[in-house]
Amino acid sequence: VQMTQSPSYLAASPGESVSISCKASKSISNNLAWYQEKPGKANKLLIHSGSTLQSGTPSRFSGSGSGTDFTLTIRSLESEDFAVYYCQQYNEYPPTFGGGTKLELK
Amino acid sequence: EVQLVESGGGLVQPGRSLKLSCAASGFTFSNYYMAWVRQAPKKGLEWVATISTSGSRTYYPDSVKGRFTISRDNAKSSLYLQMNSLKSEDTATYYCARHGGILRAPFAYWGQGTLVTVSS
Numbered sequence: 159v160q161m162t163q164s165p166s167y168l169a170a171s172p173g174e175s176v177s178i179s180c181k182a183s184k185s186i187s188n189n190l191a192w193y194q195e196k197p198g199k200a201n202k203l204l205i206h207s208g209s210t211l212q213s214g215t216p217s218r219f220s221g222s223g224s225g226t227d228f229t230l231t232i233r234s235l236e237s238e239d240f241a242v243y244y245c246q247q248y249n250e251y252p253p254t255f256g257g258g259t260k261l262e263l264k
Numbered sequence: 265e266v267q268l269v270e271s272g273g274g275l276v277q278p279g280r281s282l283k284l285s286c287a288a289s290g291f292t293f294s295n296y297y298m299a300w301v302r303q304a305p306k307k308g309l310e311w312v313a314t315i316s317t318s319g320s321r322t323y324y325p326d327s328v329k330g331r332f333t334i335s336r337d338n339a340k341s342s343l344y345l346q347m348n349s350l351k352s353e354d355t356a357t358y359y360c361a362r363h364g365g366i367l368r369a370p371f372a373y374w375g376q377g378t379l380v381t382v383s384s
Contacts, residue, residue, distance in 0.1 A: 191370035200268070201359070201374040212372070244309055248368050252325045255309040 159183055159247050163256030169264040172235050178259045180228040180245035188224045189249035195242040195258075204243075205230065232261075266290040266373045268360045273378030276350055284378060286343040286360030293341035294318075297363035299371060300334060300345045302356035310356075313345060314363065323367075328354075350382045 160183040170176050180190065188208035193201050203212045205221040208228060218233045232239055240263050245256040272284040284300070300312040313334035314323040322334050333346040343360055357379050361371035 189368065193371075198376075200376050201361075201371075203370055203372050206370045206372075246309070246370065248370055250368075251323055253311045255311075257308045 159186060159250060159254050161245055161247055161254050161256040163243075163245055163259050165259060166257065167260050167262065169262045170235055171264045172237055174235050175231065175233045176235065176261065177232075178230045178243055178245075178261075180223075180230070180256050182226045182228075182247055185225045186247040186249035189247055190221075190223070190228050191246045191248065192219075192221055192230045193244045193246065195244065201244075235261075237263075266362065268362065268373060268375035270358065270360050270375045270378040273358065273380045275381045275383065277384050278351060278382055280350055281346070281348045282350060282380060284345040284347070284358055284360075284380070286345075286375060288341045288343065288360075288362070291362070293336075294338040296365055297367055297369070298334075298336060298343045299361045299363055300343075301359045301361050301371065301374075302354075303359070303377075304353070304356040307356075312358070314367065315343070316367070317365075347380070350380075352382050354380065355382045356380060 162181045164179045190208045192205040195201050204215045209221040220231045222229050243259045267289045269287045276282045299314040302312050303309050315334045319336045331349045335344045357377040359377045360375040362373040363369045
């Protein structure tokens, strides 16, 4: 299953809201996860099952979608949110990742 | 606190072998599927291997099947990746990751990775 993320780069300011899209090449039900990657830190699972926040994920993060189209939304950006975000499907093997979205400070 | 600490990376010549290790702590290791995921320089994430809780079942993508072997030692809470016939395209940071309790689950925890460079 091919995962296509957009945009690849996104510039925003603290306090703004942003959305990242992830599209699967075939239906993956809601078996989709979102991860955050930051330099020097272990990747962090933010959301699984398309919209379920992993324990410890701030409520300003939300996920939506099912089937082939998914969205990660971050409301009221904080400084610690500037990072790279990946989607990943685990509906079937091999598990596959989107190409990533780098969220940069404007 | 869940911790995954990888080791064993380094510079290796094409065609040679290398074995990576991952020391797990903070959870009951034997209850979880485990995996290796890699990231080539300036590239995205690629799943490399998964192993079942007992170690009896393993899964690989075509890109490494027949060359890489994932294994585990539940008594030592350790995960391994034996990499043979290495190619330049295997150059990447390799991450140890914990699945959920089933095969089709996200990677709930990750290590910080160990860098493998395949070059002559």
